[in-house]
Amino acid sequence: MTTPHTVAELDDENTALAFEAMRELRQHLTSADEFVAAVRVQRKEGYRLVASFDADGRVVAVAGFRPMTNLYVGFHLYIDDLSTLPSARRQGHGGALLRWVDDEARRLGCEQVHLDSGTHRHEAHSRYFSAGYVIPAFHFSKKV
Numbered sequence: 001m002t003t004p005h006t007v008a009e010l011d012d013e014n015t016a017l018a019f020e021a022m023r024e025l026r027q028h029l030t031s032a033d034e035f036v037a038a039v040r041v042q043r044k045e046g047y048r049l050v051a052s053f054d055a056d057g058r059v060v061a062v063a064g065f066r067p068m069t070n071l072y073v074g075f076h077l078y079i080d081d082l083s084t085l086p087s088a089r090r091q092g093h094g095g096a097l098l099r100w101v102d103d104e105a106r107r108l109g110c111e112q113v114h115l116d117s118g119t120h121r122h123e124a125h126s127r128y129f130s131a132g133y134v135i136p137a138f139h140f141s142k143k144v
Helices: 012-023 032-043 093-108 122-130
Strands: 006-010 048-053 059-070 074-084 113-115
Touching: 006 012, 006 093, 012 032, 012 048, 012 059, 012 074, 032 059, 048 093, 059 093, 074 093, 093 113, 093 122
Parallel strands: 074 113
Antiparallel strands: 006 048, 048 059, 059 074
């Protein structure tokens, strides 16, 4: 039997709690203050943070997402960030966050959830496949 995970949305006042977990994915972030400021800007575009807590009340995994609309899929949730501290991996925190985001997508009237993942993140890809995600396209980018 698995232990239920505590998952809760973070607001402006407690965003900094997610810094350590987010920095595992976004290593360019140098301080909690920088992270909080960046999230504050993104929140103006609908960005939201949800965290999974360990038994001691520490944020060990975090998901950043936003509702968005585009022509190819319509209204959906897009996961910008999903990260778990190495010490908390394989304990169900990522799955708990994905289920929370799925429930929120349904609540908002979205029919799909999308995310991009670095090609080298094989462990994360396994998690996404087991959660029902598929790879419908390649994502291309270039610096200008």
